[in-house]
Amino acid sequence: MNTMQEIEDEIVEDFNLFDGWEEKYQYIIELGQKLPALDVKYKVDEYKIKGCQSSVWLHGEEREGKLFFMADSDSTFVKGEIALLINVLSGQPADEILNAKLEFIDKIGLRQHIAVTRANGLSSMIKQMKTYAFAASNHSKQI
Amino acid sequence: MATFNVNDIRNDFPILSEKAYGKPLVYFDNAATSQKPKVVIDALVNYYMHDNANIHRGVHFLSQRASEAFDNVREKVRAFINASSEKEIIFVKGTTEAINLVAATYGRKNIGKGDEILISAMEHHSNIVPWQLLCEEKGAVLKVIPMNDKGELLLDKLNTLLTERTKLVSLVHVSNSLGTINPVKHIISLAHQKGIPVLIDGAQSTAHAPIDVQDLDADFFAFSGHKILGPTGVGCLYGKLPLLEEMPPYQGGGEMISSVTFEKTTYNEVPYKFEAGTPNIADVIALGTAIDYWNNLDRPGAVAWEEELLEYATSKISAIPGVRIIGTAEKKAGVLSFVIEGVNAMDAGMYLDTKGVAVRTGQHCTEPVMLRFGVPGTLRASFMFYNTKEEIDCLMENLGKAIQLLQPQTAL
Structure with a gap:
């Protein structure tokens, strides 16, 4: 498994190939369309993060000291963002997820589009992923 | 006055030649805010370059010039909506503040426990929440005029909804999420038969057709400057003079007082009683310039053109499979709201944004409307007289592409 930094660098490199917002959008949509489906048992309110314009269902679980995320959204674009986040964060140790700065979001020029659509719940989603990590991290320290 | 010609008109609006991601900007978010003609932008710059001073207190040259420019706008607004007196025009931040002002003054004074406030099912949150706050404070009840599946109010319900307890009707003139033009004159006359005053939310209507508050017989009428070619941060509340005179002040401070001692303060006369503090001088002056622009426009030509645009867009979009228009009232203005089967509005x-086409997506601050139509949100293209049919063609072409990209492929 690559480190988070390595994965982030790869994403930034990929995005550097794109010419502008239109190509980035198309790529994120493509990622969203390929995101593996979330088990229906997690598509319930308990796992829902409600945004103003789209909702996200997020489930995380811990296996051997690492956290794994699965998620879905009613927006394909948000699913694409989920795919990027899962790529970076899923399978990483809880402590590292907790400290992740996720600088790639700025570097690939996504922040401005996310800021507009506060809406799309990406920041709530990151917060929720970190909450999972916080719980897992505390849990492992107690053991 | 020149006959309306959209190509000439567009030259008045510098922003319309902007590019978005290198593509010509197509601006269809006019219901959120209108673009500004250069004269309005110049008025703002000129004010700060040449006239800036606080008003109504300085004995000096600049203050007098700024005061005069500011005061002239009240008369321009009066004429623009045909109020009977300048005193009936209160400058506020916008429609939202105008409604809050009425709730906080007229509402607090006249509405009590068990009284009713009547709004409609298609109100903007700005014409719901101030009344809910008041109801909570006073133990009053908020009642709602329902609408049909086309987005038209069910007027036959009015007879039972206007009761002895109804103290105020607050109603949107043109819906920002459906485009419906409500028959406010008729509703006002029904309310008046029972002695109930009516506030009209004119945030959308003021840009689409000339307003005559005396003909409507509205008791209050609220609108925002930024939706009618003016700057943000300024709007107007019209109120009938006898009502305004009886209302307590809104906020305390400078300008709104007549005399202040520690024992007792007396208030200034209407409208100053409601304008505490240094007003938004620059934006009021530029709003005056925006009104001049409207007055120099071939208004019937502009209204007709806008109607033609809406009709053109409606017929074009109806031909796209999977598109459902939300809001199909017989009388509509300016707004085309729709959903696409299987495609998230955002x-x-x-996608349209990547092509330089600016539309609005989501609930448009009308969550109850979305609930009523059973949709999570819509796409909304809203038009102004400076839009063109070519721009609508561009929207439709890219909408087709968006659907192709985003709609789940059904297996053959």
Whole structure:
């Protein structure tokens, strides 16, 4: 498994190939369309993060000291963002997820589009992923 | 006055030649805010370059010039909506503040426990929440005029909804999420038969057709400057003079007082009683310039053109499979709200954005409307007289592409 930094660098490199917002959008949509489906048992309110314009269902679980995320959204674009986040964060140790700065979001020029659509719940989603990590991290320290 | 010609008109609006991601900007978010003609932008710059001073207190040259420019706008607004007196025009931040002002003054004074406030099912949150706050404070009840599946109010319900306890009707003139033009004159006359005053939310209507508050017989009428070619941060509340005179002040401070001692303060006369503090001088002056622009426009030509645009867009979009228009009232203005089967509105809106086409997506601050139509949100293209049919063609072409990209492929 690559480190988070390595994965982030790869994403930034990929995005550097794109010419502008239109190509980035198309790529994120493509990622969203390929995101593996979330088990229906997690598509319930308990796992829902409600945004103003789209909702996200997020489930995380811990296996051997690492956290794994699965998620879905009613927006394909948000699913694409989920795919990027899962790529970076899923399978990483809880402590590292907790400290992740996720600088790639700025570097690939996504922040401005996310800021507009506060809406799309990406920041709530990151917060929720970190909450999972916080719980897992505390849990492992107690053991 | 020149006959309306959209190509000439567009030259008045510098922003319309902007590019978005290198593509010509197509601006269809006019219901959120209108673009500004250069004269309005110049008025703002000129004010700060040449006239800036606080008003109504300085004995000096600049203050007098700024005061005069500011005071002239009240008369321009009066004429623009045909109020009977300048005193009936209160400058506020916008429609939202105007409604809050009425709730906080007229409402607090006249509405009590068990009284009713009547709004409609298609109100903007700005014409719901101030009344809910008041109801909570006073133990009053908020009642709602329902609408049909086309987005038209069910007027036959009015007879039972206007009761002895109804103390105020607050109603949107043109819906920002459906485009419906409500028959406010008729509703006002029904309310008046029972002695109930009516506030009209004119945030959308003021840009689409000339307003005559005396003909409507509205008791209050609220609108925002930024939706009618003026700057943000300024709007107006019209109120009938006898009502305004009886209302307590809104906020305390400078300008709104007549005399202040520690024992007792007396208030200034209407409208100053409601304008505490240094007003938004620059934006009021530029709003005056925006009104001059309207007055120099071939208004019937502009209204007709806008109607033609809406009709053209409606017929074009109806030909796209999977599109459902939300809001199909017989009388509509300026707004085309729709959903696409299997496609998230935000995804489609963002696709259009990549092509330089600006639309609005989501609930448009009318969550109850979305609930009523059973949709999570819509895409909304809203038009102004400076839009063109070519721009609508561009929207439709890219909408087709968005659907192709985003709609789940059904297996053959």
